[in-house]
Amino acid sequence: MTEYAVSFIVDTNVEIVAGLGEAAALARRLGDGRAAERYEALRQEFSDAINRRLWDEEKGAYYPYLLKSKTHENFLMASAFLPLRKGIAPKERAERLVSLLTGKDFGWDTFPVFSASRKDPQFTVTEGDYQFNASWSGSVWTLLNEAIVQGLKDSGYEQLAADLAYRTVMEFNAKYYEFLQPLNGSGQGVKRYAWTASQYIRLIVEDIFGIAADARPKTVSVRPLLCKALRSGELSLTGVKLPDGGTLSVSIKDAEATVSTQNTAYRAIVTQPFSS
Numbered sequence: 359m360t361e362y363a364v365s366f367i368v369d370t371n372v373e374i375v376a377g378l379g380e381a382a383a384l385a386r387r388l389g390d391g392r393a394a395e396r397y398e399a400l401r402q403e404f405s406d407a408i409n410r411r412l413w414d415e416e417k418g419a420y421y422p423y424l425l426k427s428k429t430h431e432n433f434l435m436a437s438a439f440l441p442l443r444k445g446i447a448p449k450e451r452a453e454r455l456v457s458l459l460t461g462k463d464f465g466w467d468t469f470p471v472f473s474a475s476r477k478d479p480q481f482t483v484t485e486g487d488y489q490f491n492a493s494w495s496g497s498v499w500t501l502l503n504e505a506i507v508q509g510l511k512d513s514g515y516e517q518l519a520a521d522l523a524y525r526t527v528m529e530f531n532a533k534y535y536e537f538l539q540p541l542n543g544s545g546q547g548v549k550r551y552a553w554t555a556s557q558y559i560r561l562i563v564e565d566i567f568g569i570a571a572d573a574r575p576k577t578v579s580v581r582p583l584l585c586k587a588l589r590s591g592e593l594s595l596t597g598v599k600l601p602d603g604g605t606l607s608v609s610i611k612d613a614e615a616t617v618s619t620q621n622t623a624y625r626a627i628v629t630q631p632f633s634s
Contacts, residue, residue: 365422365423365424365425365431366407366411366412366422366423366425367422367437368408368412368420368421368422368435368437368438368440368441369437369440369505371404371407371408371412372408372437372440372441372443372444372446374404375401375404375405375408375443375444375446376443376444378397378398378400378401378404379397379398379401379444381393381397382394382395382397382398382401385397387574405444405446408420408441408446409441409446409447409448409451411423412430412441413451414430417434418451418454418455418457418458419434419438419454419455419458420437420438420440420441420447420455421433421434421438422437433474433478433480434463434474434475434477434478435473435474435475435494435495436464436471436472436473436474436502436506437502438455438458439455439458439459439471439506439509440505440506440509441455441509442455442456442506442509442510442512442513442515443505443508443509443512443513444512445512445513447513452513452515456510456513456515456518459471459506459518460518462476463475463476463477464476465498465540468540468541468543469498469529469538469540469541469542469543470498470503470522470525470526471498471502471503471506471522472496472497472498472540473494473495473496473497473498473499473502473540474494474495474496476496476540480495481495481496482495482496483496483497483539483540483541484496484497484537484539484546485539485544485546486546486547487547488536488537488547488548493537493546493547496540497537497538497539497540497546498529498537498538498539498540498543499537499538500526500530500553500554500557500558500561501553501557503522503526503557504526504557504560504561506522507519507522507523507526507561507565510522511565511583516583517585519565519583520566520583520584520585521585521586523561523565523566523583523585524566524585524587524588526558526561527558527561527562527566529543530554530558531558533545533549534549534550534551534554534555534558535547535548535549535551535554536548536549536551536553536554537554562595563595563598565583566582566583566584566588566593567580567582567593567595567608567610568580568581568582568583568631569595569598569606569608571600571601571624573601576602576623576624576625577624577625577626577627578600578606578619578624578625578626578627579626579627579628579629580606580608580615580617580626580627580628580629581628581629581630581631582608582610582613582615582631583631584610584613584631588610588613589612589613590612590613591611591612592609592610592611592612593609593610593611594607594608594609594610595607595608596608600619600622600624601624602622602623602624603621603622604619604620604621604622604623604624605619605620605621605622606618606619606622606624606626607619607620610631613631614631615628615631616628
């Protein structure tokens with residue numbers, strides 16, 4: 359067993375925090391307060407552990423923790439930004455992460471987000487077929503970008519979330535490759551990759567158009583997340599399926615959204631779009 363296999367990994371533990379939060383919310387909806395308290399306590403325990411074990415104060419980022427050597431793995435990856443999700447990173451740490459994200463090391467000025475810092479000795483440019491760890495050591499993935507968008511939103515950086523959502527959609531638009539070569543943005547790996555396509559759709563529907571359905575009160579909220587490039591002109595998304603089989607359509611003109619529904623019991627709630 360390699361040392362990496364017995365590490366306290368950033369992304370896995372962030373997902374556990376997110377999952378426990380969802381479980382707590384579900385338990386509250388079902389009226390099980392005791393279960394909700396248990397899940398919430400576990401969520402806080404994991405969140406505290408991430409901040410205690412994975413944060414490197416000197417380097418200003420989160421790193422995997424190697425259990426055997428009791429040290430951080432010396433590899434700066436884009437997973438360092440994932441504790442922006444669910445408010446795991448305290449405000450001062452979030453500020454340092456955002457500064458790192460929007461510098462040049464992770465491609466913010468070209469094709470964000472590199473899966474590893476270009477300054478790291480392990481940074482790798484892969485072309486052609488998927489090459490396992492090497493392809494996660496520099497390549498651009500929708501999986502990471504979409505999670506970072508959610509983290510930016512959770513931590514209050516909606517302008518940056520709007521920018522990254524739009525840029526990710528444009529980077530992968532009409533190609534949907536498995537991943538992108540970080541230095542020139544060319545598509546690599548599997549063509550027409552379902553994982554990429556599904557996250558491309560999610561970024562458009564749930565982030566840029568800001569659509570979220572809630573089955574219990576039968577409401578669908580619409581709060582578009584618009585970057586500067588989308589603030590003027592017109593956008594539309596039609597025929598979005600709702601849980602009861604009805605549809606929703608959204609039109610945005612000069613950052614003002616209007617909606618219409620068909621054949622549904624869901625009530626649409628429109629709030630002022632966020633526009634950076």
